[in-house]
Structures are given as C-alpha cells and as structure tokens.
Amino acid sequence: MELNEFVSNFADQFDETDASEITVDCHFRELEEYSSLTGMGIIAMAKTQYGKAITGADIRSCTTVEDLYNLINNK
C-alpha cells in the first residue's frame, strides 16, 4: 500500500470537502464533513480496497490520515 494512493482513496470518501484539504497530516475527524457515515465509508474502503478489517474504535484512535494509513498497514 502506497501512502499517496491511500490519501487519494481516503479523500474519495468525501463529497463536499476539497481533495486539497485532505493531506497526510490533516486531522480528518475535525473536517466539517466528517460524520459517522464517513467512518462507515472508511471501514468499507479498508475492507474492499485493502482487504483489512478495521473498527470505529480504530478510526477514533487515529488523528491524522497517516495514522490511519499506518493502522491499516499494520493490521
């Protein structure tokens, strides 16, 4: 899994937020559009695109997009 590609797939989960706002070190849970639905989208993305099972608690333990990347990578 490559970090830049992950960031772009992650950014794809948002509809209103400009992709340029979503960077490796952005605090994604603080984005205005972020909601429980986005969380579910991220869990689905981890499963379908990376074959990894993550939980809501896993996501909550992450602050930045890179944290999430590392978490999924280490699963």
Place this chain on the structure above:
Amino acid sequence: MEQFNPFTLIGKQILVTGASSGIGKAIAVACAKMGATVIVTGRNVERLNETLSLMPGGNHKAISADLTNTEDINELVTELPKIDGLVQCAGVGSRIPCKNIGKEDLKRVFMPNVEAPILLQAAILSKKKINKAASIVYVASRAANAPSIGNAAYSASKGAIISYAKCLALELAPRLIRVNCICPGMVWTELILKDGVDKELLEQSQLTYPLKRFGQPEDVANLAIYLLSDASNWMTGSSLDISGGGEGILTLN
C-alpha cells in the same frame, strides 16, 4: 406578470432508467416538457430513440444499458454528466403463486427491481455524478403494502426498494439530496399486460377502483415532476401512493 411555476425543471439534468416504455417513458417525456435535459436509459436502442423523438427541444440523450450488467452500469455512469435528478424506473413484473416460486423466478425479479437500482445508485454516488440538492425518485408500487395473489415476489422486491430508499434518504440528507418513492396502483403498461392476466379481466378489475380506472403512465409522470422539482424541497424519505383511490391492487374474482 411572470407565471408562477414551482414545478419547472428548467436547468436540471435528469437521468431516467426504464425509459423505453411505460411509466419511465412517460416520465422522461414529461421531464423534457417541463424544461429538463433528459438522459434516458434502457436496453433497447430503438425504443429509447422512440422516447427521444417524443421529447421537445433540448439536448436530450439516450444511453443504452442493461442495468443488471455491472459493465453497463459503469459505462453509463462514466458517460453521465452531473445530474440534478434521477428516476429509477426500470423494473419487471411477475405473477407466480408462492408455491411455485423458484430461484430463477426470484432472480428474474430481484436483479432488475432491487440489485440493479441499488448498484447503479452506488456507482452514481461513488463516481460523484450527482449534484447537491438533487432529487432521486424510485418508482416502487402499491404492491409493497397491498397484497394480491401471485404477486409475492414482485411485492417483496418493491418492499425492498422502499426500505432501501428510506436509508438512502438519511445518508444523502446532509447534502440536501432528497429521495422519495412513488407507489402506483395498477397502471396501463406492458408490465401488467405481460403478466399473463387477460386484458378483459384487467378492464373489469379497474372498475373496482374508486376512480373507476387504472392509471395512465402520465398520471404517474405528473407526480414524478413534483418530486423532481423544487416544489418538493421539504420532502424526503417518503413513499407516495397514487392509485385512483383505495388499495391500488389487482382484484380478480
């Protein structure tokens, strides 16, 4: 004085599935008459072109697709401009007693009536082909709530799509995208004529309706216009019955 028209569709791009016949065709034509730019889809190119030929003005377009085929869905969505309205109308009927329902019968009903619209919707959303404040209309059926004999598989498929649409309405509400269902009673289309019930029996049965007739596709199209227009801005997650009064089912003696 400018004429008051809360139902105008001018400036909206609307995709209508199942637009080659019946209710879908009537909705597509009505949308064009209300000023929308319409993209029609269905399996049969010739019949889609026939729908196009009935539409006044505008830059309307036909894209043929079999929505039970994933590749066709992907090609359709790739070709699609960003839409302001979506009418999921493609579907098939079925009249089989519960005792006789087999796996193939279920597939024949659930693939076009449930699986295809859900997967098309997912593709449109994930490829970001729908605008903020758009309106989505699912053509379901009174059959979902009003039982009639032989209609179990069809009724179940329509019940499924109504439940789906209610969840979709919740998920899209933050973007002000509205999702509503239309539940027609019996409407004079090929769908009811193909079900193996004689036309004479249908003509007799329509007299049991309070308004003494089954619907015409245009009756349903007018409701779709309302749901697609800004007149229904405060409406989402609803299922609207349109049935000439009463249960809107087929009663056979």
